Amino acid sequence: MTKRSATTSPHVIGWLLLxxxxxxxxxxxxxxxxATLYHSLFSTARAGRPAVWVGLENYAAMAADPVFxxxxxxxxxxxxxxxxxxxxxALAMALLVNGKLRGxxxxxxxxxxxxxxxxxxxxxxxxxxxxxxxxLVDRFVQLxxxxxxxxxxxxxxxxxxxxxxxxxxxxxxFMIFYLAALQSIAxxxxxxxxxxxxxxxxxxxxxxxxxxxxxxxxxLVNAVINSFRLVDHVVVMTRGGPDNASSLLLYxxxxxxxxxxxxxxxxxxxxxxxxxxxxxxxxxxxLLDRRIHYR
Amino acid sequence: xxxxxETLAAWLLGLLWILPLAYAGWTAFHPRExxxxxxxxxxxxxxxxxxxxxxxxxxxxxxxTVLLVALILGVQLVLCTLAAYAFxxxxxxxxxxxxxxxxxxxxxxxxxxxxxxYQTMSRLGALDTILAIGLPxxxxxxxxxxxxxxxxxxxxxxxxxxxxxxxxxxxxxxxVYVPLARPVYVAYALVSVSYHWNNFLWPLIVTNxxxxxxxxxxxxxxxxxxxxxxxxxxxxxxxxxxxxLLVAFLLFQRQFVxxxxxxxxx
Numbered sequence: 001m002t003k004r005s006a007t008t009s010p011h012v013i014g015w016l017l018l019x020x021x022x023x024x025x026x027x028x029x030x031x032x033x034x035a036t037l038y039h040s041l042f043s044t045a046r047a048g049r050p051a052v053w054v055g056l057e058n059y060a061a062m063a064a065d066p067v068f069x070x071x072x073x074x075x076x077x078x079x080x081x082x083x084x085x086x087x088x089x090a091l092a093m094a095l096l097v098n099g100k101l102r103g104x105x106x107x108x109x110x111x112x113x114x115x116x117x118x119x120x121x122x123x124x125x126x127x128x129x130x131x132x133x134x135x136l137v138d139r140f141v142q143l144x145x146x147x148x149x150x151x152x153x154x155x156x157x158x159x160x161x162x163x164x165x166x167x168x169x170x171x172x173x174f175m176i177f178y179l180a181a182l183q184s185i186a187x188x189x190x191x192x193x194x195x196x197x198x199x200x201x202x203x204x205x206x207x208x209x210x211x212x213x214x215x216x217x218x219x220l221v222n223a224v225i226n227s228f229r230l231v232d233h234v235v236v237m238t239r240g241g242p243d244n245a246s247s248l249l250l251y252x253x254x255x256x257x258x259x260x261x262x263x264x265x266x267x268x269x270x271x272x273x274x275x276x277x278x279x280x281x282x283x284x285x286x287l288l289d290r291r292i293h294y295r
Numbered sequence: 296x297x298x299x300x301e302t303l304a305a306w307l308l309g310l311l312w313i314l315p316l317a318y319a320g321w322t323a324f325h326p327r328e329x330x331x332x333x334x335x336x337x338x339x340x341x342x343x344x345x346x347x348x349x350x351x352x353x354x355x356x357x358x359x360t361v362l363l364v365a366l367i368l369g370v371q372l373v374l375c376t377l378a379a380y381a382f383x384x385x386x387x388x389x390x391x392x393x394x395x396x397x398x399x400x401x402x403x404x405x406x407x408x409x410x411x412x413y414q415t416m417s418r419l420g421a422l423d424t425i426l427a428i429g430l431p432x433x434x435x436x437x438x439x440x441x442x443x444x445x446x447x448x449x450x451x452x453x454x455x456x457x458x459x460x461x462x463x464x465x466x467x468x469x470x471v472y473v474p475l476a477r478p479v480y481v482a483y484a485l486v487s488v489s490y491h492w493n494n495f496l497w498p499l500i501v502t503n504x505x506x507x508x509x510x511x512x513x514x515x516x517x518x519x520x521x522x523x524x525x526x527x528x529x530x531x532x533x534x535x536x537x538x539x540l541l542v543a544f545l546l547f548q549r550q551f552v553x554x555x556x557x558x559x560x561x
Binding site: 010011012013014015017018020022025027028029030031032033035036089093097099101102103107108109110111112113114115117118120121124125126128129131136168171172173176177179180228229230231232235236250254257258263266270273274277278281 | 313322373375378409514
């Protein structure tokens, strides 16, 4: 045994160690990514009608599909609504509970708890909140003397309701990364700034915030991915409605693929999602590159 | 901002953040007629939980979730350890390319490849099984990456000392690397368990019977079809499904938060 392992080449050992994980990764990540592209160029096989090559027909159909454009637009709005808000809140939370504060342990717990809950449970709780007339949101609004409103059932507010739920769920998660980064900033810096007479806001703007840049980038990438990856709340709260007003891209893929069973069209839609995610990866790479040069 | 106003802001935010959960708790632990009426004298009850528990096979769903989470974590730990060891300590041909291919999964997660993975499961005849829910997640790029970073920090001398004693690669991995990476394993395990306990869309797609559905899907089936709009029971069921994880979190708060942190800062 000893003799053999000493002489076996690192190439063989390396690949043998990697093999089990590689097999699963290829089967469930690389193959499906490539197969998505391939199948998006065929028609959907139906009973008695096998799939045939249709070239870019699915993409042409997509370009002419108003629901697709609506879902894409919704997803962009959803990302714009959730990402800056949850990141700003996360940073604020981290700054607040990083200092000395009465009830700090409770506050950290309160901010972080939504992270542990399943999105589906969160969505159920908020569904109750948004119930017209009876839910907490409506009762609060009535308290202010405003009329009752069907929050999830109205085209103007359905997407915003999803944004609120997502921000509530994610801010505490992002907070802990900021908190970790804040704790790694040397206290000497703050002391030096205080001696120089720098105000706290000035110190934050010129020292803390720049030092948090890598964390901000990390959180940003995660937030962007999440805004395209997570649609559990759409399934529970609105099912994309009313009139697709709250349909997100992945939700539309789910609808097309598993309700209408149009797998070829769903594959074409998935390609759009893959392109979005790949752009995020490339963007991250470029940003990361710049950061290293900056240093 | 003064310290006092900061404290005030922190508390307002904190109360706002805990409010949804507190409200769900109120509704679940009080009789129906108090579900949206806040009277301090309202009687407490566990009746909603009993009703929810009896109205759907939650015991089975719970068992499925526990099996699912354990299966995924068990396989992940083995596969990721082996792969991470290969990347960290063996100079094999194509290592860089292979590593980049692994990292692809950090961006393109199984969560978005639902259409093709469903076809694969169908061809494998694995639809509607716990295995099918877990398979796409078992080779975790995140786990491989995390462990690789950790293994790289293990001093080479320790590795060589074990080799001199006559240990082969696997024994060295087991005796030297795995024990030193224990905190990382704990962190990864907590993140993985939370993720898969809470995962919903993929399990919803591949399962369609009581014998394979995890809690999240069971809850959705329950609250959307069986129950109408009895909020007391739905919130009770909701707390029931998140309960075990929530209790574990409250007990091991520090551990959880540190794990999520450790997992994030790679």
